[in-house]
Amino acid sequence: FVGCLFSFRRDPLRFLRETAARSGRAWIPLGRNRVLLVTAPEDVDHVLRHAHESYGKREELLVRVMGESVLTTEGKVWVERRRIVQKELGPDSMPHVAGTSATEVQKLIDDWRRLAGAPTDLERDMRRLTLNIIVRVMFSASISDADLEEARGAIDVVMEYVQARWLGLVDVPLQAPTPLNSRFKEAIATMDRRVYQLIRGRRAGGYRDGSPDNPDLLDQLLKATHKPTDPGESAKRFEDQEIRNEVMTIFLAGHESTAMALSWAFDLLGRHPGVARQVHEEAVAVLGGRVPTLDDLSRLPAASRVVHETLRLYPPAWLIHRLAKVEDHLAGEVVPAGTTVWVSPYLTHRRRDVWGADADEYKPERWKGHPELPDGAFIPFGIGPRKCAGDLFALTELTLVVASVCQHFRFDPLNATPVPPRPLITLRPSARIDVRPVPWT
Template sequence: MATNISDLKPAPAPQSRPVIGMIPEMTKDMLGMFMDLTKQHGGIVQFKLLNKTYMLVTKPEYVKHILQSNHHSYIRGRSVETGRVLLGNGLPLSDGDFWLQQRRILQPAFHRQKLSTISETIIKAIQTQLDSWDKYKNHQPFDMEDEMTQLTLSIIIKTMFSAKITDEQVQALGNAFRIASAFMLWKSQQFVQLPLWFPLPKHIQYNKAVKILNDIVYPLIENGRKNPQDDLLGMLINAKDAETGLGMSDAQMRDEIVTIFFAGHETSAMALTWAFYLISKNKHVESKIVGEVDQVLNRRTPTLDDLSKLTYTTQVINEVLRLYPPAYLFAREAVTDQELDGYLIPAGTLIFITPYVTHHDSNYWHDPETFDPERFTPENISRRNKDIYYPFGAGPHICIGNHLAMMEMQLTLAMSYQRFQPDLATDSAIGLKPEATLRPKGGMMMKL
């Protein structure tokens, strides 16, 4: 292993155009470009965009080194600056001592036992959404992406604020958040970053949306401190750093709440959308889900205790997350010059890590494009390197809401297939639309 920076070799690199580098490929098909770079150059590769050098890392051992073994040397850094426009100092955007304190405060609220207190709220929200599907029983096509987005947004708002929030506030929060989230994506794609006070129409619309968010969230925090409830807000208010005894300020509480809105509904919505897509295309899988749900639930509403018995349904979810990880891309910045298996990673380099590419790599997965929930039987899991699968990230910064997301997806699929068996409304291929999460291009039209 090399010991001096001067002894290290540069990562492999493709030929690219002067100045613009690989911007045309990145703009046309980012994930396709990442797949091609990995096939041609291996699990670490550098490439240029506007004369700046970036790295792509997909080899599981390298990913583990960055996210886990040597995570202190790789921070989120400038990769999350656009996100701060909306999310402030939310946990997924933080580093160092501040991140550690926030993680210690928040972690107990997302423990499985704590989440049991909000499971009934989740179940009621799912029932309400499924009841609304009766209007589609005449085979009227509907967009499953929209349905799952509405469901998961309703779940996260109602589990966060319990009975303290009105239906009008739920609708206002949902609309404001959609506007703010779309703006955040748009802003990340702009080469020229104008200040938010500059009177662009998008700036004006975004600023109004953020005012609505803040005007609803801050009073709810104040009320929650005076009258704590058994909801996520109550858990966050009661959460304290075990070492210092400190809780969160209102401003930090606001940032964490908005971050949970973003991370807690869009990722689950896209995972569920892709789940319905894959299940509808694999009728033998659908039959096994229906059989398992009938056997375990016997036509009754599920409870939290039932989830551990829905083993095949859970395998299906894990395989969906392999093929279509909603959090398909994240980034780290090297704090100082770093060595990775003899390669030099210069200080300040932005490194892209993409579960999507690792999950589709035939070096680690047999027949990786095939949807096969049997990959996630306990026996098959035990036979492979666990580092090849990381839909929720890895290491200390692994998604804090992974248990909540899994519970939400298990309950939604079980309750859906008790009543319906959605089919694709068209035989046309569904393309990928990688935005803040991995979306289907053109939505996901289905029918009952």
């Protein structure tokens, strides 16, 4: 098992791809445990949807970052948190999401015009854009460039910590005086300071951009109460720590995943100018130079295809962890209680028996006509009851941003070869993606 462990630590994606190529379902000896890797759509659908009650979440590392939140809890606590968060991420909020996305992407377009053909760091720009969108939509606030850079640095440290602990043979206690532990605790303290400032400022009636007549997620959390466990017990409001956990989760999950998706989307468009031109011509025809609205979404199929193909090849959440709470069976194979199960959207999205011989190729046209796919075949946001609550938010934001940007710019890639992905919590580029945004003529 030592060989498997070191191969996995050296290059997780390559190791898992080679393992999955031998069998769509594979037992992997890692350290003291055996992990079951599943990639076939029917297995994915079983674990995440049909038999979801038999499989719990394994999020010990994320609890260190986000605490007990909608992403890391189960049972009644999860139901309670999901209900609150879902309200702010559902269809009724999409006009606000579209409007905010349009405003922020216009700022990006103006910034790129001022570059006058100079190169830019694509991932940095996408992180700034998505962070501004999530902060404005969810918390009715804005963020300065200095705060943005501070947040970016803290998030990078958190990602490094989670990756190191996840790939490590031994889980080093957080109390151990290691350099990484120290950087991690400092990063969490930095983010906590900003989040608690936001919470306490709102409690005091401040820290809001816009009208208080339009309550945001932070308002909902401040008003939220726990359901009484006893008939005579009064409802209790959420403590600041509980609100902090949800804010931290939305802040990280809602910004990081869309930033990475947009980084990959524009990198791919730069390497496929024919596709970029299709999206450009569609955007010009539909929008005529204006910013898009929610009503335009259905009239931007080329942009939507680009988003779907990007999420297929580079799903931000590339690996989903589950723990078998009871003994189960997958196509007759016994899954003992206590088994760690890995579902990999990255691998499932590249199965040739589902997507064809060109499964590794970038072909947005495969999404024309809404192809029928097996349940569990396309899972960028998961599937089943624990499917990402922000999937509609993300798809709306991604499609409108792609259309808005492509209406005005094409991209000259400056990296000699495509930047390979680096699997952390999300699927990040392993190096800077440098591009030159060039106005269409």
